[in-house]
Amino acid sequence: MYATAHRVYSRRRDRQGVNAFLHVHEGQSIDWDAPDALDRVADAEPGRCVAERILLLPGGNEVMSYLDLAGPDGQPVATVQEVLAACRERLGERPQRARIGQVSGRFGCVAGLRGAEELEFDELAAALLALLSSPRRTGASSPLRVLVGTDAAGGVEYRLDAESAERARRATGQPRERLSVGAARDVVEEFERLYGDLGPELALVLTGLSADDLVAAGGVRFVDARSGRTLREWPRPGA
Amino acid sequence: MTSPAYEDYRRHERHLIHVRWVNRGAASPQEDEVLDAMEEAWTRLTEDERRVVDAEPPRSLIREPPAPRRALTDRDILDAPRTPVRALGEVA
Numbered sequence: 545m546y547a548t549a550h551r552v553y554s555r556r557r558d559r560q561g562v563n564a565f566l567h568v569h570e571g572q573s574i575d576w577d578a579p580d581a582l583d584r585v586a587d588a589e590p591g592r593c594v595a596e597r598i599l600l601l602p603g604g605n606e607v608m609s610y611l612d613l614a615g616p617d618g619q620p621v622a623t624v625q626e627v628l629a630a631c632r633e634r635l636g637e638r639p640q641r642a643r644i645g646q647v648s649g650r651f652g653c654v655a656g657l658r659g660a661e662e663l664e665f666d667e668l669a670a671a672l673l674a675l676l677s678s679p680r681r682t683g684a685s686s687p688l689r690v691l692v693g694t695d696a697a698g699g700v701e702y703r704l705d706a707e708s709a710e711r712a713r714r715a716t717g718q719p720r721e722r723l724s725v726g727a728a729r730d731v732v733e734e735f736e737r738l739y740g741d742l743g744p745e746l747a748l749v750l751t752g753l754s755a756d757d758l759v760a761a762g763g764v765r766f767v768d769a770r771s772g773r774t775l776r777e778w779p780r781p782g783a
Numbered sequence: 784m785t786s787p788a789y790e791d792y793r794r795h796e797r798h799l800i801h802v803r804w805v806n807r808g809a810a811s812p813q814e815d816e817v818l819d820a821m822e823e824a825w826t827r828l829t830e831d832e833r834r835v836v837d838a839e840p841p842r843s844l845i846r847e848p849p850a851p852r853r854a855l856t857d858r859d860i861l862d863a864p865r866t867p868v869r870a871l872g873e874v875a
Contacts (some may be wrong), residue, residue, distance in 0.1 A: 552857045587867050603859030660800040779861035
């Protein structure tokens with residue numbers, strides 16, 4: 545198991561938020577007794593992500609703080625709480641980390657908290673504990689569908705199909721304000737050249753869902769409106 | 784021996800440091816709430832306690848956020864599974 549919460553900041557959006565992820569190792573051979581087990585798991589072998597809590601779309605954001613926990617899969621919440629408590633007691637130490645049995649934890653943050661580290665630690669710990677008690681992602685839901693076509697001006701039109709619009713309406717409890725988004729082709733190309741995949745941003749606008757809820761709903765599939773060919777999916781299948 | 788008001792003031796001060804850090808020095812509604820609470824606690828401090836607070840450097844007043852070009856950044860693990868969630872990289 546590798547559970548991590550971190551506060552990230554997006555300069556592009558000028559927003560920050562705490563994202564958390566729970567990974568499992570499902571029998572993968574990890575030496576949990578090794579002193580550097582946590583570092584190895586976090587840096588090289590995170591395992592398969594089975595649950596997440598996303599407040600800011602991940603990817604390229606600055607990490608302001610992090611709280612990591614690693615140990616064999618299926619740790620009871622009480623053990624996790626013990627390790628978190630041990631970590632909290634060592635907040636002033638460098639490097640900051642704690643270990644109980646085969647479960648270890650560590651916390652870090654960028655400069656500037658000056659004695660208020662425990663407040664940040666508590667927020668990250670709360671996010672981790674909430675994640676550990678949340679349902680695991682099964683991937684059973686089919687993705688929402690966005691049809692990609694051409695608008696009257698020759699630009700690209702992204703449109704939620706009728707069934708997906710209804711699913712989004714049920715999930716948000718509100719009718720969708722925008723069922724389609726249009727953009728000039730050169731604008732799309734320039735945006736993606738500068739900032740990467742536009743898909744996640746479009747999906748959030750069209751569905752009105754948070755990134756977290758969108759993932760839980762099965763993600764989104766962009767489909768060529770004429771041929772029905774899948775152009776891309778977010779998250780990628782198997783993620 | 785410190786008074787409950789002094790403890791309150793220090794607690795709000797730590798909260799202010801955290802709120803400003805989270806918001807990278809920018810003003811925020813949370814900051815206004817904390818400042819109001821600090822002001823209220825200040826009115827309950829004794830003269831000696833106020834002198835102690837006044838004599839210290841202004842820990843909570845630094846507003847400039849760090850702006851490194853290269854820093855620890857997160858990865859889009861939803862799009863690229865089984866990769867580490869963080870790495871050193873250019874800040875987007």
